[in-house]
Every structure is written in structure tokens, then in C-alpha cells.
Amino acid sequence: MTIAEVRQSAGLPEVMPAYLKALSYAKNDPELLVRLAHQFERTGEFEKALELVSQVDADSDHIHRARLVESRVLKRDKQMPQAKEILEKLVKELPEQEELRLEAVGDLALIHDREGDFDEAFRMMTSIKQVHLSRCASQKAASDFATQRFAVLADSLTDRDFTRWADELEDRAYEPTPALLTGFPRSGTTLMEQVLDAHPQIVSTEEKDLMAREILPSIHGKLSAEHSLLEVLDQISHATVEKKRKFVWSAFETLSGQSLGGMTHVDKNPAYNLLIPLYLRLFPETKLLIALRDPRDVLLSCYLRYLPLNPVSVTFLTLESTAHRYALDMTAWLKFSEMISNPWVEVRYEDMVGNMEVEARKICQTLGLEWHDDILRYREKLQHKQVTSPTYADVKKPIYKRSLNRWKNYEKHLEPQFETLAPFLEAYGYD
Template sequence: MRAGRLGEAVGYLRRVLADRPGDASARIWLGQALCAGGHTFEGCTALRDGGILLCETAPDSALPIAALLQQQGDAAGSLAVADRVAALRPASLQAQMLIATAAAQTGAPERALVALEIARGLAPATAARDVLAASVESDMGRAADALARLDGIDPAVITPIDAFRIAKERARALDRLGRADEAFAEIARGAALCDALPEYRAADRALVPAILAADAAAFDAAMVRRWRDEPPADDGWAPLFVIGFLRSGTTLMQQILATDPQVRVADEEPVLSGVIQAFQAGSPGSPQTRIARLDNLDRPARAALRARYRAIAEMRTGPLGTERLVDKFTLNAIDLPLILRLFPEAPIRFMVRDPRDACISACLQLMPPGPSTVHMLRLADAARFHAAISAQWHRHRDALGLHYCEVRYEALVADLEGTMRRALAGTGIGWRDAMHHFHQASPGQTIASPSRAQVRQPLTTAKVAHWQRYGRHIAPVAHIFEPALDDWGY
């Protein structure tokens, strides 16, 4: 593995396990090798099973496996391993913290708080632990408790990253309590604190705006229409793409669709990213725009990239069989030209929400640093980023007549069945009465979105026009929102 010969390592470890299926170390090594090669679905299963086996002989040694599973996005697997360790080592602080973080991600907030209280009794309080507890309390609707907990953190234990997270969680709690001006002040405080954090300073703020600006300059409506009219490069399946802007309802849509047993959701899985890497590797250093390079792809090249997409999808979500893949990666809207070129037949659903609501909501969330999320720290930056994303969509929508692909968040929460019946037309997925109960489906499921708590609750219109509470703060950037507001009629 250290030599990078992952395929050989996987083959060897499979042979070992064929002879010794109970070998925990071999199973864990297999999981690590598979995950390193991008086969996270099978790799996480091997890590989980190996971690549970390891608990029989060395429970403490299984904790790094639980942590690794969380890093790989498998909170449910992490919880299974950490639970087993905690049963054998109830005084393990690390086990309780792993249980708390995994339980919070899998829709078990009460369990998370219990684990955090146990952890509190095992070691002195830390700011990170109280921030996590406050986040869980906010998700449970206990915003006053969350705020009190945050305000009670000992300043002596607060690190710079803790201070930033406290500001973000205070903003969320204050927003839930209807104290919008104070919440907005915390958004601003968090953004100022973030400027000193290396992980956020390292994020390439210019990357995505530059990509979108280059696409806009090279846009050719006739070319895009030709792409859409060309037959697919092969006869293989195409996914349903669910895209939009952050906090626009994409996670809600995925959870509704996932009630169909014949639907497999790739939830924020970077499937298209692997295709982009292969596409870029095919023309290193080319002076052409990516639009021109996409147009130059011949049929065999497009077929190869389509095949790569399918391979990555199954590596990350498991063998599909007869299931339909729904690729919900919200900001795949950035790479809309690639989608249209490689999958001209693929249905697309673009989630639309009042831009002011979407941006305020995005600024309230604590998101990991990245080239896109770094724009969600300040409202003005979020507004400009939204304008660039929506302009990318509008260009292609208008060229191809894709208005029917838009699904409004406000319509969805007001009339679930009527809106979904219209949204499902042409997707190959039909309405099911189970969609009414989407929030009760898949208990214990890991949801890779800040919306994980909301989509486990019945629909509500409470957040429609929520921006009005922030009217005076939105006024200075209202002109940035105007084109999208006019286009969508808000």
C-alpha cells in the first residue's frame, strides 16, 4: 500500500480473508486499501466489520477505525464500532465523543446528548464538546438551551477555531429565537474570526468565480443546443441530477426521492469530480476554454467519461443493479456544461428558493472550508456567489428551454404531492404515497448536509420569506439579488 500498489494489496488481502475470515487486521487493511482507491462503499463495510471484530480482542484499538469511518462519511458505521467499544469500555472518553458526533449525523440527537453528558463526567469540559452539544440542542429546537450553553463556556478554554464555531452556533440559536439583528451580528463576528484561521484562508476563493466567468464568456447557445440534441455516446444509464444553490431544498428533494426503493441517492458524493479530473487530465495545459474542450470531445471520449462516471458512482454507493441513481451534489450547477455534454439525456432538477432566504440560511450554517463554502461567511459574498450560480443556470436553461426542470422550494413545502408529481414528469420515477412520510424513512441514515435535522421533520412553511427579519441587513446587497428575483418572480 505504501508503494501505491493498491490493486495488488486488495487482491492479497482478499486471499488472506478467504482463508481467515475472522482476521480483524486483514479486514481493516482491506478497508483502508479500498477507501484509498476510492471504493468507499465496500471499504467502509470492511472497516466497520473489521472494527467490530477488533473489539473482541483490543477494543481501544478499534477507536481509530470508528474515527476513520467518520472521515469517510460513514457515520452509521462509526456509530456501530464506537457503540461496541463503549459497551466494553464505558469510561472511554473517545468512544463517547465518537458516539456523540455520529449520533448527531444519523438523526439521534438525544443519544448524542447522552454521550456528551457521559463525556462531561469523564474529563474536564472543552469548548468543542459544548459547541457540539449546543449544535445538537439547536437541531432539536432547544435554541435557548443552546445559547445558554454557549454563553457558559469558559473563555480560558476557547481556541480560535472554537471562537469561530461559537459565533456560528450563536447565530443559529439567536435566529431560531427570532433575534435576527443579534444573529446577523454573530454572522459578521464569525466571518471576522474566520479570516485568521489557516484552513479558511487556504481555500481558493477565486477558483469557482473564475470558472463561472470563463464559462459565461465562452457560452454559445447554439453549441449547447447541439449538445442536447446529439444522441448519448453509449447506451448506458444516466442519472437524475438534483442541483441548485446551497440551502435551496436539494436535501429535501433527495429524501423525498429516496422513499422509492428503486432509487439510490448519491448524497453529496463527488462522483462528477472524478470525471472532471479525467477530463482535465486529457488536455493538460490546454489554452482552450473548458467549453471548447468539451465541444471537441468525440464520441469515444464522451463514452469513456460516461463509463468512468458510472464506475465511480458504484465505487461510492455500491452496485446499482436495477436501481436508479439520483446524483444530489448541490453545487454540480457549477459544472452544468459537463453534465449537458456527457449526459444530454439526463433529467435535471434545479431547486429554486428565494435567493435572500437561501443566502441568509447559508450564512447561518457552519460549513467545512472549501472554494465554494468560503463564500458563505458574509452575506455580500453569498449574494455574489448566488448571482454567479443562478446566471450559469439561466444561460443554459434559456438556451435549452429547461424551465420545466425548476422546482420551487416554496411550492414543495406548501403542496408536496402536486409539486412532486410535476417535478417527477420525465424522470422515470413515479409519485408514491410514501413520499408524504419522507421524514420518517431511513432511520439511522447518514445525511451529508446541514439540513439533516430539518429533513427528519414534517414539512413546514416557517422558513418561507424568513429573510424579511433581516430586511435592513439585506438592503445594502439587494441590487445583487435583483436579477434572480426578477427572473423567478419573487
């Protein structure tokens, strides 16, 4: 195996044995050493990760990334003082606006949060947001454009639109059963997805953004941006629907590495509330799983985390913009839920943590699946599985209640946004 082949395969946990075979190449490639160490850290193989970062020369351009990986291993291995020491050193050594430094500040802020130093955690996370705010113009423009178009779509849809699309549905017994797991980022979708993925009749795909990045641009065709999304969805021909469905299933089979025939496929995308109409246009039979969590905890959790700057994360650079985006997405769901006839279920994160089996059984019933005890053993499957969500480390831990009512530690910072969140606190019983 060549270094080029190893680089191409990096990021896919199922080829981890290939990584091991290629370590003789990696010894002379510090970038590859760090990338492999990062993979082992994500899959919980800490000794292998530490062995690899120890091989990165101190004068290498990649030594700081190696140290960041080392700090994450130590943190997950409950060696918090050592992890904190490494992070503090990185923050001092790296240029103020370098992205790697911002990652280190984000990790350090979460350690302060764990230690109960909430003001310092909030101050450090805000410093990251300020840097991103100074250079987010292109991402914000893209986010504002897309969000506005989907907001108009949500306002203009009626139940007749959903009914008309559903009437076009043919017998799909030979295809997988589609399910969309959404709600809002940081509402517990990662936990729910990993629990469901343990069911032998379920295959999940995690945050691949296929609909937004591939399908929507392709069906837009020659229509200009002046045409509404409702017009775009209405003009799709039957042949186009068939073509796009085949493409989607082929892509999901490639991503999952297995045939999906006879299976239920769960597409987990927590920021897809506004894309539900697109889903139901191509897959009118989609079953919907909506993750809920106390909106105040959602607000805090979206803000109190480093995320690379992109058209989704740009929304979370201020508490105000986060609260307004939450209100937009959840208002859309409240409207859609009254207009569609598809099976759907709302699952509160707090209930999932309190009694996972009860909630999982409720989801299985919505999906039309028999209960299977493998769901209760979902963590066994997670041991050597790579989770792509930013919360990959948390989801592999036993279920804990530390994240419940976390917002109370930051109430003075969050309070100005409570009026925006009030309708949803009432609607979902959190008031």
C-alpha cells in the same frame, strides 16, 4: 474489531451496529466517544449520544467538542435554555479564533435568531465571518480561479455545443438514468433530495462533489490552465467519455451501497449550476432538477450559518460576495435553460413547503417515473438515515413554514444587495 477499524468506519451510518460492538474500545478513547456521539446526534438517537458524551472526562482534550455535541442534542430535543447555557460557556472558555469556538458562536447565533433577537444573531454570525476573512487567502484564490473559468465557459457556450454533445449519445438502456439536482445552496435541495430518495426507483447521492474533484481534473489531461474549459470539454475522446462514465457509475454504486441498474440516480449538488455543461458533456441524457427559493432568503440563509472554510463557503463570507455568486450561478442557468433540450423542471421551495405532493408529482413526471406513495412517507426513511448537509437537523422535522420570508427580519442588513438580486426576483416571480 480494532480501534483502527472503528476509526476507519466512522462516518458511515450503515455500520452503526459496529459502533455499538466497539464501545468497549471507545471508553478509553475520548475522541472516538465524541465521534460516535456526533453520529448518534445526527441520526436523532439522543439518549445514546448523551450517554457517550457523559463518559468523556472533564480534563480531556475533547471535552469541549463533547459539550458542543451535547448542546446540539439538547437544542434538537427542545431544551433550548440548557443548550444556550452550554454554548455561552463554550464561547467564554475557548480562544477567540479557535474553530470550535466559531462553531459554538454559529449555533448560539441561530438560537438568538429563533428567539427573535435578530440583530444579535447577525452580529454574532458576522464575527465568525470576520475571523474567516482574516485567513481565507488560499480558499479565496482557489474559488476565484475556478469560478472565473466556469463563468467564461457559461458565456462562450452555444446551443450548438449542447447539441453536438447530445448527438454522440448512444443507447444507454443498460445504465442508470442520470439526474442532477442543483440550483444554489440553501434553496431547498436537501428537502427535495430526501423526498425523492423515498421513491423505490430513485437512489440519491448527497454532495459528494465527484465531478469537480475527480472527473474535471482527470479530463484536463495535459492541457494547461491557459486552455478554456470549452476547449477541454471539446477535446474529450469517445473512449474517455466511456471510461469516465463507467468510473462515475462505479463510484456512485460504491457510495450508495447498491446496484444502480434500472434506477434513476439523483446527484444532489446545490452549487453545481456552473458545472451543468460538464455534466451534459459526459451524460448528455441528464435530467435537471433546479431548486428555487426567494433570492433574499437564499442570501440570508447562506450568510447566517457557520460553515467550515473551503473554496465554496468562502463565497459566503460577505453578503456582497454571496449576492454576486448567486447572480453568476442563476444567470448561467437562465442561459442554459434556453439552450438545452434535456427534460428539466424548476421547483420553488415555497411551493414544496406549501404542497409537497403536487411538486413531487411534477418532479416524477420530469424524471419519467410513475408516482409512488412512499414519497409521502419520506420521513420514515429519514429516521435512522444520516444526512450530510449542514441542514441535517431541519430536514428531519415535519415540513414547516418558519423559514419563509425570513429575510424580512434582516432587511436593513440585506437591502444593499437587493439591486444585484432584482433580475432574479423578477425572473422567478418573487418581486
